[in-house]
Amino acid sequence: MSDQSDERSASATSVNGSALPVFSPAWSDEMRWFFEVNGYLLIENVLTFEEIERYKAAADRVISEAGRSQVMGMIEADPAFTELMDHPVIFPIAIALLGPHIQVFGSTLISNQRESKFVQDWHQDGPITTKYRDLAYPTPLVQLRFAYFLTDCPDTNHGGLSIIPGSHKARTPMPDGIYEMPGVTVPILGKAGSVFAFQNALWHGGMPNQTDSPRITAHVMYSPIWVRPVKNHRYREEFKRGLTPVRRLLLGDNDDPTDVYRATPYGYNEDGSIRSG
Numbered sequence: 410m411s412d413q414s415d416e417r418s419a420s421a422t423s424v425n426g427s428a429l430p431v432f433s434p435a436w437s438d439e440m441r442w443f444f445e446v447n448g449y450l451l452i453e454n455v456l457t458f459e460e461i462e463r464y465k466a467a468a469d470r471v472i473s474e475a476g477r478s479q480v481m482g483m484i485e486a487d488p489a490f491t492e493l494m495d496h497p498v499i500f501p502i503a504i505a506l507l508g509p510h511i512q513v514f515g516s517t518l519i520s521n522q523r524e525s526k527f528v529q530d531w532h533q534d535g536p537i538t539t540k541y542r543d544l545a546y547p548t549p550l551v552q553l554r555f556a557y558f559l560t561d562c563p564d565t566n567h568g569g570l571s572i573i574p575g576s577h578k579a580r581t582p583m584p585d586g587i588y589e590m591p592g593v594t595v596p597i598l599g600k601a602g603s604v605f606a607f608q609n610a611l612w613h614g615g616m617p618n619q620t621d622s623p624r625i626t627a628h629v630m631y632s633p634i635w636v637r638p639v640k641n642h643r644y645r646e647e648f649k650r651g652l653t654p655v656r657r658l659l660l661g662d663n664d665d666p667t668d669v670y671r672a673t674p675y676g677y678n679e680d681g682s683i684r685s686g
């Protein structure tokens with residue numbers, strides 16, 4: 410459930426055994442600091458029960474029709490997912506971290522099931538040809554991913570993500586043995602309705618699902634509007650026509666983005682400060 414109250418501090422809550430700081434949805438300075446230092450945010454209680462049910466039903470439909478574990482271009486696959494482009498809890502956080510001139514860079518739906526053997530090797534996000542880590546040091550925030558949990562991921566057997574906190578700041582390539590060192594990698598666990606946000610340069614990998622419960626996550630990635638998305642961005646005109654002006658803009662569908670930003674609750678105020686809702 411969305412908790413819009415002014416709970417500003419992270420609680421060092423233990424999420425089923427892993428003692429990770431967990432944030433409540435309201436944006437805070439602590440969130441910004443934590444994200445800059447660690448490269449990620451785990452936010453609880455973002456989705457309402459009704460939203461979880463609706464997105465989960467859409468996910469089940471899309472995954473079963475596609476017959477595979479991952480569906481790129483998720484927002485076009487079911488109308489319910491277009492809501493995640495500017496979700497009222499997460500969109501202001503995306504704007505706070507990236508600024509208002511952003512786009513939806515991509516979206517993907519993942520259903521990790523025992524039989525699908527969906528495992529992701531350790532990697533950083535971004536195109537293979539242009540490594541974001543070669544752009545500058547520390548690696549700039551070019552792609553900000555939000556993974557919405559549509560099912561519980563209570564332990565490391567459920568096929569969730571594992572990360573190395575702070576690894577987005579590493580200058581040297583990851584030595585192979587680093588993953589084996591106790592305490593270096595951390596599983597991202599949480600309840601349905603949580604959101605895991607992370608920086609493109611954060612090293613992460615997907616674990617196998619060894620249970621009979623699918624682990625389903627809906628991912629929306631944002632980037633500054635000047636980044637050219639390399640894949641997964643060929644939307645049908647008919648699909649774009651049915652979207653709200655903000656959502657169309659988030660797909661880069663406007664000749665003069667500044668005008669649309671002025672016409673929405675998102676953008677810059679006269680004094681240059683960011684207006685986010």
Ligand SMILES: O=C(O)CCC(=O)C(=O)O
Pocket residue numbers: 519521529534556568569570613614615626
């Ligand atoms: O959430 C997951 O299972 C892995 C997603 C991921 O690492 C990716 O798509 O780059």
